[in-house]
Amino acid sequence: MSENIARPAAPLPPLHVLLAAPRGFCAGVDRAIQIVETALRKFGAPVYVRHEIVHNRFVVESLEAKGAVFVQELDEVPDDRPVVFSAHGVPKSVPAEAQRRNMIFVDATCPLVSKVHREAERHFETGRTVILIGHAGHPEVVGTIGQLPDGAVKLVETVADVATLSVDDPDNLAFATQTTLSVDDTGAIVEALRTRFPTIAGPKREDICYATTNRQAAVKAIATGADALLVLGAPNSSNSVRLVEVARAHGCTRAMLVQRAAQIDWDRLENIRTLGITAGASAPEVLVDEVLAALGERFAVTVEEVVTATENVTFKLPRVLAAE
Incomplete structure (x- = not known):
């Protein structure tokens, strides 16, 4: 009588992950999310938000679960409910209309x-x-x-x-x-x-924000050593799309934008030894953890964090949200 003998599983292929730092949330995004969460605590649900507060579906859906309602224009907001303007900024006509209607509004512009x-x-x-x-x-x-x-x-x-x-x-x-x-x-x-135009005037300091600059510098630092690179972010997130472009321009032609681990094209990661990972300024760190966990199911992963800058910027919340 023959016995079924369990064979040892084949070892997972090795994968070295270069994890860019800084990555993920910037101070402006962190502040915008805090504004919506604080408004929900102060005013109760629903709190309306004109446009996506930041360009990330995971963040938007998390806030929807807490009572935020996302709309495109002010005419979708009842007069008696507060409205938050997104981190990207709004034309002057938008707060002017909110004032005309005597609405409670909170400006989350970075x-x-x-x-x-x-x-x-x-x-x-x-x-x-x-x-x-x-x-x-x-x-x-x-x-x-x-x-x-x-x-x-x-x-x-x-x-x-x-x-x-x-x-x-x-x-x-x-x-x-x-x-x-x-x-x-x-x-x-x-x-x-x-x-x-030799006499054109410019800003005293560059308008491109510190977080965009830092995240692009971090991608440049890992792109040349990576066989492929994943940028966690949304397709409508300008800073995330720019990170993919920067990676490709600095030697990593297999740079890809993904919103979640479920979107990873595993065929494109076949036979790679080194993978770069970063996240756009509106992508939460939990999504990076999700990708690392998914990689761990397919590879023997080692992680090296490549730090090119340290950030300690914070922004205060608007006065309208101060505790009474």
């Missing part, structure tokens, strides 16, 4: 985006035309353009746009940028603007 708004206003007040470097249709760009009257801001997206840009007074210009752009691409556009 303070670094608000800084760009104030810069654009100051330039306009001195008679300058504002050139905004950014992506058409992105909520942050819509919000920044909406700080000034129609026609006061001209948008450029590429170096090629600079060559065809038409302005009334070439000697009376200023530029500002979306905060979540590629540092390298934006530098090339700024150089093109300064070459064509």
Whole structure:
């Protein structure tokens, strides 16, 4: 009589993970989420939120489970319920309409985006035309353009746009940028603007935020040593999409954007030895943990955290949310 003898399982293939740091939530995203959670505690559910508070479905669904209701426009919000404006910023017409309706509203615009708004206003007040470097249709760009009257801001997206840009007074210009752009691409556009318009004024410090800059630098540090790279983030998250582009531009052609571990294309990770991982500024660390757990089921994983900067930035919550 033969016996069934259990054979030992084949050993898992080794995988070395290069984990970028900094990664994930920035101070502006952390503040925006805290604003919604604090508003729910202060005012009770439902609290309405105009647009996604940050570009991450996991975050949005977590807040929905707590009583947040996400809408596209103010006309979907009852007059007697509070509304939060997203971290990306809104045109001036939005809070003006909320005030007209005597609504309770909380502005969760990232303070670094608000800084760009104030810069654009100051330039306009001195008679300058504002050139905004950014992506058409992105909520942050819509919000920044909406700080000034129609026609006061001209948008450029590429170096090629600079060559065809038409302005009334070439000697009376200023530029500002979306905060979540590629540092390298934006530098090339700024150089093109300064070459064509030598007197153009710019921000005292670059508008691209510290978190975007730091996350791109961390990706550059791991991209050259990685066979493939995963960026955790949403397809409508500008800073996350830029991280994929930066990784590819710095030697990792197999850089991929995924929202959750369930979206990983395992075929594309076949036969790799080293995998880079990072997360966009609106992706929570729990999603990184989820991916590492999924990798652990398929590989013998070792993790090396590559730290290129340390962040300790925090932003205060709006006064309207102060405890009474």
